[in-house]
Amino acid sequence: MSDKLLILTTLNDPVRARELAGELVRRRLAACVSILPAATSVYVWEGEIQEDAEHILLIKSRADGFDTLQRTIQALHPYELPEIIAVPITHGLEGYLRWIDDNTDS
Numbered sequence: 001m002s003d004k005l006l007i008l009t010t011l012n013d014p015v016r017a018r019e020l021a022g023e024l025v026r027r028r029l030a031a032c033v034s035i036l037p038a039a040t041s042v043y044v045w046e047g048e049i050q051e052d053a054e055h056i057l058l059i060k061s062r063a064d065g066f067d068t069l070q071r072t073i074q075a076l077h078p079y080e081l082p083e084i085i086a087v088p089i090t091h092g093l094e095g096y097l098r099w100i101d102d103n104t105d106s
Helices: 015-026 065-077 094-102
Strands: 004-011 033-043 048-062 084-087
Touching: 004 015, 004 065, 015 033, 015 048, 015 065, 048 094, 065 084, 084 094
Parallel strands: none
Antiparallel strands: 004 048, 004 084, 033 048
């Protein structure tokens, strides 16, 4: 089993999405952040159904750096309650998983 994580967050502004992605990589909290084009999110916020276009960030990192990564996302994210979900990477190409290690700090 791997100690790598795929962390997801969303932002409604593509410029802010790129800024957050760049900052996570610059700080070596993420080896790579893929920004997917806008998707439609339908959700309940403060008792009302909302519908927004959001960009999905797929953040590749390590479990031992998750707490710092989460705090950094919260500090830089414009949302009051940002989506921050971590999914364990249980399998992957060995060389790619090693590349994540080589490009992140714990």
